[in-house]
Amino acid sequence: MTSEPILEVENLVTQFHTDEGVVKAVDGNSFSLHKGEVLGIVGESGSGKSVTAMSVMQLIDKPGYIKAGTVRYKGEDLLEKSKAEMRQIRGNDIAMMFQDPMTSLNPVYTIGSQISRVIRKHTDASKPEARDRTIELLGDVGIPEPAARVDDYPHQFSGGMRQRVLLAMAISCDPEILIADEPTTALDVTIEAQIFELIDRLQEKYGMSVILITHDLGVVAGSCDRVAVVYAGRIVERAGVEELFESPRHPYTRGLMRSIPNLRSSESRLTPIKGQIPDLTALPSGCSFHPRCVHATEECTQRDPELRAVETNREAACIHALGYSNPATTRTATDSAATDGGVSNE
Amino acid sequence: MSTARFILKRLMLIVPVLFGVSVAVFGLLHIAPGGPAAVLLGPLQNEQIIQEVRSQLGLDKPFYVQYWLWASSAIVGDLGTSWTVQQGTPVVDLIKSRLLLTFELALLAQLLAVLIGIPAGIIGAVRQNKPADHLSRIGALSGISIPNFWLGIVLIMVFGVTFNFDWGTGGWISPFEDPVANLQHLILPVIALGTARAAIIQRMTRSEMLETMNQDYIRTARAMGISEREVILKDATKNALIPVVTVIGIGIGGLLNGAVLTETVFNLPGLGKLFITAIARRDFEVIRALVLFITCVFVFANLSVDVLYAYLNPKIREDGGN
Numbered sequence: 001m002t003s004e005p006i007l008e009v010e011n012l013v014t015q016f017h018t019d020e021g022v023v024k025a026v027d028g029n030s031f032s033l034h035k036g037e038v039l040g041i042v043g044e045s046g047s048g049k050s051v052t053a054m055s056v057m058q059l060i061d062k063p064g065y066i067k068a069g070t071v072r073y074k075g076e077d078l079l080e081k082s083k084a085e086m087r088q089i090r091g092n093d094i095a096m097m098f099q100d101p102m103t104s105l106n107p108v109y110t111i112g113s114q115i116s117r118v119i120r121k122h123t124d125a126s127k128p129e130a131r132d133r134t135i136e137l138l139g140d141v142g143i144p145e146p147a148a149r150v151d152d153y154p155h156q157f158s159g160g161m162r163q164r165v166l167l168a169m170a171i172s173c174d175p176e177i178l179i180a181d182e183p184t185t186a187l188d189v190t191i192e193a194q195i196f197e198l199i200d201r202l203q204e205k206y207g208m209s210v211i212l213i214t215h216d217l218g219v220v221a222g223s224c225d226r227v228a229v230v231y232a233g234r235i236v237e238r239a240g241v242e243e244l245f246e247s248p249r250h251p252y253t254r255g256l257m258r259s260i261p262n263l264r265s266s267e268s269r270l271t272p273i274k275g276q277i278p279d280l281t282a283l284p285s286g287c288s289f290h291p292r293c294v295h296a297t298e299e300c301t302q303r304d305p306e307l308r309a310v311e312t313n314r315e316a317a318c319i320h321a322l323g324y325s326n327p328a329t330t331r332t333a334t335d336s337a338a339t340d341g342g343v344s345n346e
Numbered sequence: 347m348s349t350a351r352f353i354l355k356r357l358m359l360i361v362p363v364l365f366g367v368s369v370a371v372f373g374l375l376h377i378a379p380g381g382p383a384a385v386l387l388g389p390l391q392n393e394q395i396i397q398e399v400r401s402q403l404g405l406d407k408p409f410y411v412q413y414w415l416w417a418s419s420a421i422v423g424d425l426g427t428s429w430t431v432q433q434g435t436p437v438v439d440l441i442k443s444r445l446l447l448t449f450e451l452a453l454l455a456q457l458l459a460v461l462i463g464i465p466a467g468i469i470g471a472v473r474q475n476k477p478a479d480h481l482s483r484i485g486a487l488s489g490i491s492i493p494n495f496w497l498g499i500v501l502i503m504v505f506g507v508t509f510n511f512d513w514g515t516g517g518w519i520s521p522f523e524d525p526v527a528n529l530q531h532l533i534l535p536v537i538a539l540g541t542a543r544a545a546i547i548q549r550m551t552r553s554e555m556l557e558t559m560n561q562d563y564i565r566t567a568r569a570m571g572i573s574e575r576e577v578i579l580k581d582a583t584k585n586a587l588i589p590v591v592t593v594i595g596i597g598i599g600g601l602l603n604g605a606v607l608t609e610t611v612f613n614l615p616g617l618g619k620l621f622i623t624a625i626a627r628r629d630f631e632v633i634r635a636l637v638l639f640i641t642c643v644f645v646f647a648n649l650s651v652d653v654l655y656a657y658l659n660p661k662i663r664e665d666g667g668n
Binding site for chain 2: 012025057059088089090091092095096098099103104105106107109112117120121122153155166169170
């Protein structure tokens with residue numbers, strides 16, 4: 001990992017104007033991505049993970065808009081770029097693959113033509129060159145007999161194969177950054193493993209940096225270097241993947257971990273996080289997690305905690321950050337952490 | 347299944363369709379009041395002469411015998427001769443001489459409808475809820491609401507009466523005689539007939555485009571740096587046009603119906619006008635032949651829609667429309 005980040009997002013605020021009010025989908029988030037690194041962004045559905053990625057790509061549709069922040073790619077703020085400049089970056093420098101492979105490919109064009117045109121858009125390859133490169137890419141992502149299948153239509157492929165095609169499209173112009181937005185949510189578990197293995201392999205081969213958006217902590221553990229945990233539009237914890245799984249410092253992260261099934265655990269039931277993700281148009285006062293938090297105190301209802309360093313290289317946005325060495329405020333928290341610790345990660 | 351087999355199968359379906367339609371028309375004419383004999387004889391008629399003429403025309407025979415006599419010669423292409431519209435002229439010749447006009451009118455009206463309807467629909471969808479969209483929607487609503495014969499009359503009043511253009515009141519000049527005058531005289535009928543079709547196509551295109559623009563593959567294209575123009579014109583339009591093609595195809599058959607009124611208003615000697623005259627004068631031979639002809643046009647229009655559909659939608663191409 002080099003010291004200079006390739007992508008730096010600072011205080012990103014993305015909102016949606018709806019009839020019910022302003023939805024703060026991304027509320028002042030900051031994160032950075034280094035060369036060759038895999039950053040996981042984890043959270044429940046509706047926590048703003050995808051909106052974060054779409055904001056980086058500037059693909060937010062009305063009624064949404066990016067209200068504030070900077071997105072610096074190789075030192076330049078993407079939010080200052082013109083539409084035409086942004087189009088040059090999309091697909092070429094930063095590429096993205098999406099959740100649902102079944103609907104993410106255009107049904108009326110062959111997969112080959114859909115990949116080739118991206119190549120031709122961003123390079124000066126001729127038609128035959130783009131086609132050859134497409135066949136090569138299809139082979140790279142593990143499509144059997146790529147030369148025979150390049151002229152097939154999306155409906156002739158299974159979901160897993162379509163996601164491979166989308167991955168081939170995403171890496172077609174050798175992007176610096178690949179944003180994978182829940183790439184396997186629509187696929188079954190065995191295919192999921194294959195896709196992640198493939199992403200890992202291609203990430204090394206092409207030296208890409210990857211932002212992996214997921215709600216699946218298992219995926220994070222398997223693929224990521226660093227993790228940002230998102231709750232209600234905010235990053236609540238940032239850490240290296242090992243540190244995070246060893247000792248989650250935010251009660252929400254801990255809650256997520258306790259809701260993962262574990263074959264070795266003697267507990268017969270999982271412990272869900274009580275309650276529901278709050279309405280993003282009317283967030284609770286203070287810490288937005290406090291209504292669901294087992295460690296919440298009076299102070300949590302009033303003060304909105306900032307993301308702060310709790311150790312070297314890790315941050316949490318919690319007044320009672322678990323394990324944080326301030327006995328006065330975190331005693332109860334650490335106590336309870338000690339008693340219920342290890343349910344999922346012994 | 348190959349495309350050829352698919353087309354062949356569809357063509358074979360035309361046989362039962364034509365049989366059903368011909369029986370229905372035959373039956374309806376059989377029970378319709380007033381007969382061709384009364385029309386032929388004019389004011390000089392009595393029961394005895396009418397019966398005589400009826401037996402000459404074969405109308406005194408039982409229904410199924412009449413049908414058999416007619417169908418057996420129709421199958422070999424002999425559709426009989428006109429009774430009352432133009433006595434003695436073979437029906438086939440009557441249709442042939444009027445075919446060009448009606449087809450020219452219908453195709454030009456369809457062309458106008460497509461050229462206005464599709465771009466207006468796309469613009470409406472892309473500029474949703476902006477002035478261009480409102481304008482396009484108001485235009486479509488008016489187009490659908492205005493009956494084509496009324497629009498025809500208004501156009502005649504404006505261009506023919508007020509401005510006194512010599513092509514402003516209708517009439518027909520063969521394109522082989524004078525192609526420019528031919529088109530000139532068709533301007534107003536084409537507008538009258540095409541407006542409602544344009545409106546229907548605009549609405550369909552707009553709603554299909556709006557739906558398509560929200561699809562995931564549109565987002566994929568945008569995320570790959572494809573320009574908005576290409577996303578709209580290439581990615582979205584080809585998908586959105588699939589259902590629009592159906593509307594256009596069915597409309598070709600429908601245009602023949604619309605031509606009946608338009609041809610009457612603009613005094614054009616086409617199939618529609620022939621149809622009206624034949625009905626008024628109870629010329630059964632002409633009516634039957636025209637209905638069969640229009641049925642064939644419908645079937646072929648639908649068939650071409652299906653073939654075009656297969657071109658546009660690879661999924662259908664794959665399983666041959668099953």
